[in-house]
Amino acid sequence: MRILLDSEKCLGCHTCENTCAAIHSKSGTFLGAATSGERALSAVRIAVNEDGKLIAHRCLHCEDPECVTACPTGAMKKDPESGVVWCNMEECTSCFICAEACSFGAITPLYDEGIPFKCDLCRTRAEGPACIIACPTSALRLSEACAEEK
CATH class of the missing domain: 3.30.70.20 (Alpha-Beta Plaits)
Structure with a gap:
């Protein structure tokens, strides 16, 4: 299993990153992570490659x-x-x-x-990976195959 990014759907809004960081924070919430002063990290990072294409850097x-x-x-x-x-x-x-x-x-x-x-694909969350659920355009999805990203 791996997370695939459809760069044609991705807005580069970083909602996936913010959600991942919140889920992995001590409080487990956006508000708690933002107000606690802790360093909240995301296991997925959206970046722009040398061709100007959005890519997801993750496990x-x-x-x-x-x-x-x-x-x-x-x-x-x-x-x-x-x-x-x-x-x-x-x-x-x-x-x-x-x-x-x-x-x-x-x-x-x-x-x-x-x-x-x-990234451990939120393996302990019954709902599945938080980044995929939070993505407003469904640009992230789980794939069993080692397929190429669009």
Whole structure:
């Protein structure tokens, strides 16, 4: 599974980023994240590439993830059923070798918290990925295939 972006539908409004940051904040809400002064991060980032096209920078939940292979403790895992790549923080030693191994730069080391921050497709949310639900133009979608983005 991975999140795909339809750049023809994307407005570049960053609603997906703001929603992701709010969901991953301590409060779990927009208001709480905005008023607490905490650094709220998004696991998906919309950017403009060199051709002027909107792209989504996020974890690709690779078929053979380098981060999982590189993790010395086995904390970085790939769910065999869903294909979601995630980190079991109870096993993580915060060495951040996973972040160094990721060819896509999709893992952000949060040194103060000791967390390798990345998209886990909101695997604990019954509703699914918050960014997809929040997108006002349905430019983001889940795909099982490793298809190219438009």
